[in-house]
Amino acid sequence: MIHPGHKEDCCGCCACGAVCPHGAIRMVPDGMGFLYPQVDAGLCVDCGLCERVCTFTRPRSREEEDMAREAEVLRFPDFLDRSQSGGLAYALMRKAVAVGYKVYGAAMDADFVVRHRRVEDLEGLQALRLSKYVQSDMAGVPAQVLADLKVGRSVFFTGTACQCAGIASLCRTYRSGGSDARPSARSGEGSRPRLLLMDIVCHGVPAPYVWRDYLDHVSRRQGGKLRSALFRDPAQGWHASKEKLVFEDATLVRDDYAFLYYQRYMMRPACHACPYACLSRPSDVTAADCWGIEKALPGFADDNRGCSLMLVHTPAGHAFAADFPDRHLRRMLPLKEVLQENLQRPVSPSPFAGLFARVYRTMGFAAVFHLFGQRALPVRAARKLRRWVKTIKRRSS
Numbered sequence: 001m002i003h004p005g006h007k008e009d010c011c012g013c014c015a016c017g018a019v020c021p022h023g024a025i026r027m028v029p030d031g032m033g034f035l036y037p038q039v040d041a042g043l044c045v046d047c048g049l050c051e052r053v054c055t056f057t058r059p060r061s062r063e064e065e066d067m068a069r070e071a072e073v074l075r076f077p078d079f080l081d082r083s084q085s086g087g088l089a090y091a092l093m094r095k096a097v098a099v100g101y102k103v104y105g106a107a108m109d110a111d112f113v114v115r116h117r118r119v120e121d122l123e124g125l126q127a128l129r130l131s132k133y134v135q136s137d138m139a140g141v142p143a144q145v146l147a148d149l150k151v152g153r154s155v156f157f158t159g160t161a162c163q164c165a166g167i168a169s170l171c172r173t174y175r176s177g178g179s180d181a182r183p184s185a186r187s188g189e190g191s192r193p194r195l196l197l198m199d200i201v202c203h204g205v206p207a208p209y210v211w212r213d214y215l216d217h218v219s220r221r222q223g224g225k226l227r228s229a230l231f232r233d234p235a236q237g238w239h240a241s242k243e244k245l246v247f248e249d250a251t252l253v254r255d256d257y258a259f260l261y262y263q264r265y266m267m268r269p270a271c272h273a274c275p276y277a278c279l280s281r282p283s284d285v286t287a288a289d290c291w292g293i294e295k296a297l298p299g300f301a302d303d304n305r306g307c308s309l310m311l312v313h314t315p316a317g318h319a320f321a322a323d324f325p326d327r328h329l330r331r332m333l334p335l336k337e338v339l340q341e342n343l344q345r346p347v348s349p350s351p352f353a354g355l356f357a358r359v360y361r362t363m364g365f366a367a368v369f370h371l372f373g374q375r376a377l378p379v380r381a382a383r384k385l386r387r388w389v390k391t392i393k394r395r396s397s
């Protein structure tokens, strides 16, 4: 029976709940809103399927990682206004819908909770666009993907690498005899695979309850009803990380939530031990921001409006991403010229992450906001101290 001994051992992909034929596993949120499996010992028959499907802590070979490989950079000018990087993820999802795939991705519900959902048309795809900097709730989603495959539907799943790995492992487990229903996800009608996976490169996923409480905090101060929220507003420029909160009578553009995220206080513990933060990915195609494009390819994307990096890992991925019907620019580059940290190693936690979690759980969001936020006295003092140290170093060298 699955029982993640340490929080670092579970990424919350929810594959274990989906594979259990006895319905013995429920995903339950912890104090920060991260989902973890809880096994009902009365229903569990100890068949071991949940342990078999979990790939998160299994050692992965990095032998196939080729630092000398080429990567593709792409830009879809018509999508930049509502895409987080160059619009690649949206272009791939559009293509998938056009050829009949059911597309899964992360959307923000009317209550501002981020959940994975299935969409079937271009209108539905609009909710999947843009990055949501919070862990997406996957409860029930792997089971729905499996059900789709079982009845012959084709699925294009998008998510973080750990979510893609969970879906892939679930399908493998079924194929290898985990159940009577064995969707052969890699053999569809014609030459098109029934399951395609696209992952996004990920810096780590923040706590859902911190996002919820941040919105509550701002709404209470603002005193109006929150109409919409964007984690990173493309209108501020690709390099900016500012959230946009639209109230009935005011629009706020600020970076208090982004500050907490980039300080690495509130990420899922497993993100700091992520086995997929490397070039060997559990997907067909990877989409990322192409940081460094201005230097690597001057003139291609110098306007601070976004550029995508694409890595393709499988023949199915190559076939699918070989062309796009939408207007785009596309170039090959040596990967090492645009290789970012998150494709090489997991992000390390802030030394204060444990304290942040304890204060948040015991005293609530207002306390962490005042103690760890960018206007907090200790943070301002540390910033000042860093500036002094820099100045002293500069003067003495």
Ligand SMILES: Cc1cc2nc3c(=O)[nH]c(=O)nc-3n(C[C@H](O)[C@H](O)[C@H](O)COP(=O)(O)OP(=O)(O)OC[C@H]3O[C@@H](n4cnc5c(N)ncnc54)[C@H](O)[C@@H]3O)c2cc1C
Pocket: 082, 083, 084, 085, 086, 087, 088, 089, 090, 093, 104, 105, 106, 107, 114, 128, 129, 130, 131, 132, 133, 134, 135, 136, 158, 159, 160, 200, 201, 202, 203, 204, 205, 206, 287, 288, 289, 290, 308, 340, 342
């Ligand atoms: C938490 C997080 C951290 C990221 N960190 C990095 C990073 O360090 N380096 C980097 O290059 N790129 C990172 N990205 C991805 C990047 O910001 C772009 O989203 C990605 O390159 C796709 O953008 P696009 O313009 O191609 O299309 P868009 O239309 O902007 O693509 C959105 C896609 O992202 C998926 N998505 C959005 N939010 C989530 C979520 N919470 N969980 C799972 N899937 C989600 C959607 O399903 C959709 O497929 C991160 C994204 C998230 C959500």
